[in-house]
Amino acid sequence: MGATKTDLFTKKQNEIAAMAKAIAHPARIAILQQLLKTNACVCGSLVEDLGLAQATISQHLKELKNVGLIHGTVEGTSVCYCINTKTWKQYQQLFADLFIDITDSQNCC
Amino acid sequence: MGATKTDLFTKKQNEIAAMAKAIAHPARIAILQQLLKTNACVCGSLVEDLGLAQATISQHLKELKNVGLIHGTVEGTSVCYCINTKTWKQYQQLFADLFIDITDSQNCC
DNA sequence: TCGCTTGATTGCAATATTACGATTGATATT
DNA sequence: AATATCAATCGTAATATTGCAATCAAGCGA
Numbered sequence: 001m002g003a004t005k006t007d008l009f010t011k012k013q014n015e016i017a018a019m020a021k022a023i024a025h026p027a028r029i030a031i032l033q034q035l036l037k038t039n040a041c042v043c044g045s046l047v048e049d050l051g052l053a054q055a056t057i058s059q060h061l062k063e064l065k066n067v068g069l070i071h072g073t074v075e076g077t078s079v080c081y082c083i084n085t086k087t088w089k090q091y092q093q094l095f096a097d098l099f100i101d102i103t104d105s106q107n108c109c
Numbered sequence: 110m111g112a113t114k115t116d117l118f119t120k121k122q123n124e125i126a127a128m129a130k131a132i133a134h135p136a137r138i139a140i141l142q143q144l145l146k147t148n149a150c151v152c153g154s155l156v157e158d159l160g161l162a163q164a165t166i167s168q169h170l171k172e173l174k175n176v177g178l179i180h181g182t183v184e185g186t187s188v189c190y191c192i193n194t195k196t197w198k199q200y201q202q203l204f205a206d207l208f209i210d211i212t213d214s215q216n217c218c
Numbered sequence: 219t220c221g222c223t224t225g226a227t228t229g230c231a232a233t234a235t236t237a238c239g240a241t242t243g244a245t246a247t248t
Numbered sequence: 249a250a251t252a253t254c255a256a257t258c259g260t261a262a263t264a265t266t267g268c269a270a271t272c273a274a275g276c277g278a
Contacts, residue, residue: 001267002233008160009135013142021133023207025236026118026126033122036209041218044254051117053238058256060236073218077245077254080218085211092208098132099201100145102194109150109182109189110237111262134266153224162268167226169266186224186275 016098019091022067027052027060032083035070041080043072125207128200131176136161136169141192144179150189152181 006014023029030050034042042049047057061081064070068087072079115123132138139159143151155170156163170190173179177196181188 001231002265004134004136004234004266005161006135009139013135013138016138017133017135020129020138024126024130024133025113026115026122027113027236029122029125029129029207030118032207036211047255052114052236054255055239055257056237062256071218072255074244074255075218077252079255082218083211088208088211092205092210095204095208096201098138098141099197099204101201102145102192102197109180109184109191110260111235111264113236113264136266156225163225164227164269165267171226183225183274186222188225 016094019067019094022063022069025060027057028064031057031060031064031081032069035081035083041072041082043075043078043080046081125203128176128203131172131178134169136165137173140166140169140173141178144190144192150181150191152184152187152189155190 004017009017023032027050031046034046034049044054046061047054050057052060061070061072065072068084069091070081071084072081074080113126118126132141136159140155143155143158151158153163156166159166161169170179170181174181177193178200179190180193181190183189
């Protein structure tokens with residue numbers, strides 16, 4: 001017990017859940033918004049901006065990297081992060097597909 | 110430690126994260142898709158469909174109810190669940206806003 | 219009323235997540 | 249080479265989530 005029973009669900013369902021989990025934390029939302037806003041790679045300045053410890057930020061960045069939403073390139077001692085446009089568009093599409101248009105008539109109770 | 114430091118983030122960021130968390134589990138995705146597909150309220154038959162224990166399904170339904178994505182009405186001994194159209198549209202809008210269009214030129218590294 | 223069915227709740231065990239201090243590895247700078 | 253800086257990783261503690269058996273509560277039919 002305790003672990004999600006992924007074998008009961010379709011590959012797609014597990015995939016959607018994993019993608020949602022990646023953005024299911026305010027720090028990761030904040031990181032993504034910061035990357036969108038500054039357009040460029042803010043790298044380590046995210047630590048000052050967010051107010052979390054360096055180790056914690058690094059952990060969140062790793063998760064975002066794992067699902068491919070961002071990628072980082074080493075620049076000297078610092079690392080530059082930015083949105084992965086391709087994956088970003090996939091997320092856009094996936095959530096649009098999930099929250100498909102629904103008519104009020106479908107509502108039954 | 111261990112708990113999310115919500116006070117560090119904006120209300121909106123916490124809200125988005127909470128919404129994402131609500132759909133960050135394959136069972137809840139499966140429930141929503143089933144409700145969309147059958148159009149009507151499948152109620153307790155979700156238990157047979159998904160293969161999880163009744164208590165577990167009930168718990169997931171409760172979470173979906175908590176964020177307002179579904180609502181249930183008692184019909185005799187059974188309970189009829191369906192999508193909450195209003196909240197559904199809010200989710201649709203919120204994720205569309207988050208995954209805003211991005212141009213490849215914004216990509217810097 | 220008495221059972222039967224349905225679904226919510228409780229209590230518990232297993233696992234996952236969040237957060238951070240401390241350390242490590244890599245690259246600049248002096 | 250010695251030192252400083254940045255970010256990843258390790259180890260650990262606290263908290264959250266997942267899942268289920270068992271129980272509870274409400275409505276229905278005989």
